[in-house]
Amino acid sequence: MDDRIPRYHRLRDQLAARIAALEWQPHDPLPTEQELALAYDLAVGTVRKAVDLLEREGLVERFQGRGTFVRRATFDRSLFRFFRFHAPNGERRVPESRILERVVTKAPKAVVARFSLKSGAKAIRLARLRLIDDTPIVAEQIWLPYEPFAALADCPVEEFGPLLYPFYEKRCARVVARADERLTVETANATDVAALGVPEHSPIVVIERVAFGYDGAPLEWRLSRGAAQHFAYEIEIR
């Protein structure tokens, strides 16, 4: 037993592993802090510190009086973090999602590298347009390894729905736990002009996202392009 790392840290790891194994669904609670203390032979205060960590990492949410629940991040808010829409009433809607293309193909080199595939392995490529009030906001290109997402290659594209990550979970038992994003700025190419209806050479914000599962393995690679005109990102620094 590793005595050097604190117990609440070890408990965190064990609980994180059980969450990764999808032992609990987002709607039913984890065991009580009392129960965990009993099961792992720890004081409640120590259990609380472990759950504090999980909460700070965004793996669980706590509700006084109700319990502690695993959390599914809603990464689609990232669109809203970056792009501000002057919606008439000011409320946020999930943008409409239009799958333009879905192809299964031999993975190009960049994709092989991202997902550590064997060369020659297959991959799924989606081209998607996201619109609000029929106005295109962001054009996305999404790459997935064929394994374990084969189910997405077969089912009708109409079933995809506006959010992909819940779909991945339902159809392929793959949960996105976190993601890395990288923002850069380019100028509009011919494809942008056609897809987004922006002037040629106008600034385009490019968001590259790699989404990871609980095990840290990359699940999805996504390249989004949107008119910089709508872009605004706000942060607080300390």
Add this chain to the structure above:
Amino acid sequence: MDDRIPRYHRLRDQLAARIAALEWQPHDPLPTEQELALAYDLAVGTVRKAVDLLEREGLVERFQGRGTFVRRATFDRSLFRFFRFHAPNGERRVPESRILERVVTKAPKAVVARFSLKSGAKAIRLARLRLIDDTPIVAEQIWLPYEPFAALADCPVEEFGPLLYPFYEKRCARVVARADERLTVETANATDVAALGVPEHSPIVVIERVAFGYDGAPLEWRLSRGAAQHFAYEIEIR
């Protein structure tokens, strides 16, 4: 006494107020957790929770065996968070800072509004260029209310140095505790072309920053413009 809010929260507020009053300098430690517990008639565990909050907010840093110290945020890293430089050796240097202009003037409307000044009040405007290897990276326009920054209007600009916030603290006893930043993208205007040496209409990243003191009052308003070509911002989302 407000019994509704927890004691560790109240202690946090009291300590935050003492930090705001500059009662401790960054290099000498706060009282021991033991001493605080004694002074405020609390258990050590409760004191620890209060200090946990301060630490999470970035107001203090803890070092095992040494003590707890007030922290001064180094916001100039934000330049590095946004703009990547292919420095030959890869190391980060503080960019050179060149004050191009310093004027005391009647505050324009936007500045009056930001700082809640009386109309007709004076303000200080700085124009600054930041360079690495003599290459201009970012052009900044900085607005400060004349009070309490009058000292900056008189001293020679050579004394300003590469970082402004420590200078504010030394000369004007004003400490920046946090800041809000807003990123947008525009296209290069004639000023950008001249200052940054970029092509006309090329994309420009605009960073607007409002820096606040411990009391939450705005201290500085800063508009930075840099070539989008060098821009890249990376975040992790959960």
Add this chain to the structure above:
DNA sequence: AAGTGGTCTAGACCACGGT
């Protein structure tokens, strides 16, 4: 060796949500 923050325990009571 003395003093600091970090870990861990055991137990009491409080505030909130659902029954």
Add this chain to the structure above:
DNA sequence: CCGTGGTCTAGACCACTTT
């Protein structure tokens, strides 16, 4: 009303830093 997480206490021991 009961069960949940949240607050608070008091004290023991550990790990690290400085003297």
